[in-house]
Amino acid sequence: MKIKIFTTGGTIDKIYFDQKSEFQIGDPQIVEVLKGANVTLDYEVSSLLRKDSLDLTDADRIRIHDAVSADSCRRFVITHGTDTMIQTAQALGDISGKVIVLTGAMQPARFRMTDAVFNIASAVTAVQLLSEGVYIAMNGRIFRPDRARKNVAMNRFEDLPETL
Amino acid sequence: MKIKIFTTGGTIDKIYFDQKSEFQIGDPQIVEVLKGANVTLDYEVSSLLRKDSLDLTDADRIRIHDAVSADSCRRFVITHGTDTMIQTAQALGDISGKVIVLTGAMQPARFRMTDAVFNIASAVTAVQLLSEGVYIAMNGRIFRPDRARKNVAMNRFEDLPETL
Amino acid sequence: MKIKIFTTGGTIDKIYFDQKSEFQIGDPQIVEVLKGANVTLDYEVSSLLRKDSLDLTDADRIRIHDAVSADSCRRFVITHGTDTMIQTAQALGDISGKVIVLTGAMQPARFRMTDAVFNIASAVTAVQLLSEGVYIAMNGRIFRPDRARKNVAMNRFEDLPETL
Amino acid sequence: MKIKIFTTGGTIDKIYFDQKSEFQIGDPQIVEVLKGANVTLDYEVSSLLRKDSLDLTDADRIRIHDAVSADSCRRFVITHGTDTMIQTAQALGDISGKVIVLTGAMQPARFRMTDAVFNIASAVTAVQLLSEGVYIAMNGRIFRPDRARKNVAMNRFEDLPETL
Numbered sequence: 001m002k003i004k005i006f007t008t009g010g011t012i013d014k015i016y017f018d019q020k021s022e023f024q025i026g027d028p029q030i031v032e033v034l035k036g037a038n039v040t041l042d043y044e045v046s047s048l049l050r051k052d053s054l055d056l057t058d059a060d061r062i063r064i065h066d067a068v069s070a071d072s073c074r075r076f077v078i079t080h081g082t083d084t085m086i087q088t089a090q091a092l093g094d095i096s097g098k099v100i101v102l103t104g105a106m107q108p109a110r111f112r113m114t115d116a117v118f119n120i121a122s123a124v125t126a127v128q129l130l131s132e133g134v135y136i137a138m139n140g141r142i143f144r145p146d147r148a149r150k151n152v153a154m155n156r157f158e159d160l161p162e163t164l
Numbered sequence: 165m166k167i168k169i170f171t172t173g174g175t176i177d178k179i180y181f182d183q184k185s186e187f188q189i190g191d192p193q194i195v196e197v198l199k200g201a202n203v204t205l206d207y208e209v210s211s212l213l214r215k216d217s218l219d220l221t222d223a224d225r226i227r228i229h230d231a232v233s234a235d236s237c238r239r240f241v242i243t244h245g246t247d248t249m250i251q252t253a254q255a256l257g258d259i260s261g262k263v264i265v266l267t268g269a270m271q272p273a274r275f276r277m278t279d280a281v282f283n284i285a286s287a288v289t290a291v292q293l294l295s296e297g298v299y300i301a302m303n304g305r306i307f308r309p310d311r312a313r314k315n316v317a318m319n320r321f322e323d324l325p326e327t328l
Numbered sequence: 329m330k331i332k333i334f335t336t337g338g339t340i341d342k343i344y345f346d347q348k349s350e351f352q353i354g355d356p357q358i359v360e361v362l363k364g365a366n367v368t369l370d371y372e373v374s375s376l377l378r379k380d381s382l383d384l385t386d387a388d389r390i391r392i393h394d395a396v397s398a399d400s401c402r403r404f405v406i407t408h409g410t411d412t413m414i415q416t417a418q419a420l421g422d423i424s425g426k427v428i429v430l431t432g433a434m435q436p437a438r439f440r441m442t443d444a445v446f447n448i449a450s451a452v453t454a455v456q457l458l459s460e461g462v463y464i465a466m467n468g469r470i471f472r473p474d475r476a477r478k479n480v481a482m483n484r485f486e487d488l489p490e491t492l
Numbered sequence: 493m494k495i496k497i498f499t500t501g502g503t504i505d506k507i508y509f510d511q512k513s514e515f516q517i518g519d520p521q522i523v524e525v526l527k528g529a530n531v532t533l534d535y536e537v538s539s540l541l542r543k544d545s546l547d548l549t550d551a552d553r554i555r556i557h558d559a560v561s562a563d564s565c566r567r568f569v570i571t572h573g574t575d576t577m578i579q580t581a582q583a584l585g586d587i588s589g590k591v592i593v594l595t596g597a598m599q600p601a602r603f604r605m606t607d608a609v610f611n612i613a614s615a616v617t618a619v620q621l622l623s624e625g626v627y628i629a630m631n632g633r634i635f636r637p638d639r640a641r642k643n644v645a646m647n648r649f650e651d652l653p654e655t656l
Contacts, residue, residue: 011346018339018434019480021380021411023351037282038270039304040320052349082346106202106346112440112604118201121285124304129293140203140288152347156204175510182503182574182598183644185544187515216513246510270510276440276604316511365610366598367632368648434530446529449613452632457621468531468616484532 003043003127004073005030008064008088009051010081012105012116025050029109030079033120041124044073053081053088053104061091069095076100077123082150082157085136089145092134101127102145103137106155115139167207167291168237169194172228172252173215174245176269176280189214193273194243197284205288208237217245217252217268225255233259240264241287246314246321249300253309256298265291266309267301270319279303331371331455332401333358336392336416337379338409340433340444353378357437358407361448369452372401381409381416381432389419397423404428405451410478410485413464417473420462429455430473431465434483443467495535495619496565497522500556500580501543502573504597504608517542521601522571525612533616536565545573545580545596553583561587568592569615574642574649577628581637584626593619594637595629598647607631 007013007028015026028047048067049060068076074097080088082104089102103123109116123137136143138157151158171177171192179190192211212231213224232240238261244252246268253266267287273280287301300307302321315322335341335356343354356375376395377388396404402425408416410432417430431451437444451465464471466485479486499505499520507518520539540559541552560568566589572580574596581594595615601608615629628635630649643650 011344011349014344016339016342016351016435016439018410018483021339021382023344033282034304036277037279037304038320039282040322041304054349083349107344110440111344111438113200113438115201117281118197118203118285121282121304122289125286125289125301125306126293128306129290137289140198140201140205140285142289142292155346156202158204175508175513178508180503180506180515180599180603182647185503185546185575187508218513247513271508274604275508275602277602319510361610362632364605365607365632366648367610368650369632441528443529445609446525446531446613449610449632450617453614453617453629453634454621456634457618465617468526468529468533468613470617470620484530486532 001042001075001128002073003041003075003077003124004071005043005045005077005079006064006067007045007047007079008049008056008081010053010079010104011107012079012109013050014108015110023108025052028079029116030120033109033117034124037117037121039124051081053084056084056088061088064088065092065095068092068098068100074098075127077127078102079120080104082106082138086145086148086150089134089136093145095134097132099127099130099132100134101130101137102135165206165239165292166237167205167239167241167288168235169207169209169241169243170228170231171209171211171243172213172220172245174217174243174268175271176243176273177214178272179274189216192243193280194284197273197281198288201281201285203288215245217248220248220252225252228252229256229259232256232262232264238262239291241291242266243284244268246270246302250309250312250314253298253300257309261296263291263294263296264298265294265301266299329370329403329456330401331369331403331405331452332399333371333373333405333407334392334395335373335375335407336377336384336409338381338407338432339435340407340437341378342436343438353380356407357444358448361437361445362452365445365449367452379409381412384412384416389416392416393420393423396420396426396428402426403455405455406430407448408432410434410466414473414476414478417462417464421473423462425460427455427458427460428462429458429465430463493534493567493620494565495533495567495569495616496563497535497537497569497571498556498559499537499539499571500541500545500548500573502545502571502596503599504571504601505542506600507602517544520571521608522612525601525609526616529609529613531616543573545576548576548580553580556580557584557587560584560590560592566590567619569619570594571612572596574598574630578637578640578642581626581628585637589624591619591622591624592626593622593629594627
């Protein structure tokens with residue numbers, strides 16, 4: 001079973017760039033994480049973008065969409081900033097015949113205390129077990145994008161409240 | 165959805181005890197891992213044993229078996245030494261109506277470079293998606309115990325070779 | 329021998345604040361570092377400021393100066409941003425009878441790969457061995473502020489080149 | 493100023509060897525630590541031994557002694573197990589014209605929470621500032637071997653109590 005991994009930026013890959021006293025998006029960390037855990041899956045990583053998800057444009061989302069739909073692979077993990085992860089997930093909703101799991105992190109993978117490793121593992125595991133569709137793996141849970149939201153104040157993803 | 169977590173020892177929880185120049189099995193690390201990743205699942209952790217899996221006896225396996233079967237919960241993650249994880253998994257094979265995922269680590273969770281976080285995340289995610297049965301989550305993959313083995317030399321779990 | 333530690337901010341204490349997609353200066357990390365290394369010295373930590381050193385004003389430097397000179401303690405470690413550490417060190421040059429060592433970090437202490445622990449240890453050790461004066465502990469070396477500079481491109485402190 | 497570093501084993505360099513369910517002494521970590529902190533000193537590392545310090549023999553101590561005395565370098569850091577660090581330090585007491593600082597760690601450098609980085613930094617800094625003699629750098633302090641002991645129960649080095 002092969003998994004295609006696309007990285008698009010986000011907090012998960014941020015580094016601290018001392019010369020400019022700021023955080024920037026660095027090289028994707030997912031390969032280090034998978035190797036560090038001795039993951040024996042057949043996977044391939046491709047860096048599509050390096051953006052904060054608040055800066056993603058419609059053109060960027062089309063690019064992500066086309067990268068997935070044009071690929072003959074069936075299972076995809078996409079690392080993405082958490083701010084607009086749901087939006088991108090929804091933009092992939094019309095792709096059939098594929099299992100797509102988006103994940104990211106609230107704390108950069110390069111931090112000592114980070115959710116990055118956990119979330120990557122969650123997404124990589126989920127993508128092997130789920131049936132076709134688009135999902136979000138955050139906070140140890142799997143969400144359908146249409147039924148989830150990012151609760152910024154509480155720093156987590158959760159189910160949309162039930163609506164009448 | 166509630167998950168019951170049982171810890172039984174193994175490398176995943178080993179600590180270095182300087183006074184005796186040796187490793188010992190310390191307090192289970194899984195709660196730190198789940199909190200560190202801001203996991204929002206409803207879970208409960210219970211420490212059943214603190215043993216190297218090579219030291220587990222039949223009585224120990226019966227104890228693990230009974231803890232699972234007597235529990236009204238449906239979904240279980242069991243952290244366990246990797247050496248006899250498959251054996252314990254097989255001993256749980258007669259329990260119906262439950263989803264049971266065993267995991268562990270080749271490097272202690274307290275190490276800077278460890279597979280512990282990844283494996284815990286993998287197991288916690290898989291137990292929410294799998295149907296009833298017993299499984300092993302290691303190296304980023306989900307195995308059926310009857311079709312897996314631990315390849316000690318290569319430091320990983322893998323499928324049993326096809327037999328004629 | 330008692331050591332007084334003043335924290336003033338800088339990269340060493342930066343955290344990633346996801347809600348604002350930016351870094352901020354968080355709680356000083358030096359106590360965690362000293363406890364984590366089981367440092368048995370008699371020390372006291374006081375947080376004077378939480379600023380990037382590029383944002384320090386003359387009033388801030390006077391504040392640091394007065395905190396040191398008014399304190400009956402003889403030995404001081406000051407954690408500080410690296411950009412203007414030399415400037416602050418020079419502003420302390422008129423204080424007699426005290427050993428003052430400034431240090432900081434190029435990568436936040438909360439990162440997995442950081443120079444923070446090393447630099448704190450270097451400063452805390454140096455302040456016990458040096459005679460009165462003001463010094464900078466960075467990159468494993470001890471510098472006199474008047475004979476050092478921060479080489480931003482190379483990300484390190486070094487001796488000023490010899491001048492005729 | 494050049495520093496010669498000799499590694500002799502000890503807890504500081506222990507690794508977990510899963511195949512044998514035990515800790516072994518692995519490749520010396522000091523170079524990783526010095527590089528990770530961007531230490532700009534001129535140093536050279538030589539691995540003399542890989543032993544628990546409880547297993548060091550007189551022949552081993554002679555070997556360490558001769559490596560130091562035969563070397564034209566003036567400043568030495570020796571990483572060593574903590575159990576008999578004082579004993580080895582005392583065996584080097586007759587070497588004149590050199591500054592020798594021994595250090596080690598209670599928790600392996602490969603652990604997430606370790607005193608290794610702190611202690612290495614302390615020793616590397618102290619060796620540049622001290623005058624000739626043999627010293628121990630542990631717990632943030634510099635000890636003369638004849639006036640120190642390892643308090644095993646409290647997991648730290650301390651001054652010998654004053655004797656009448």
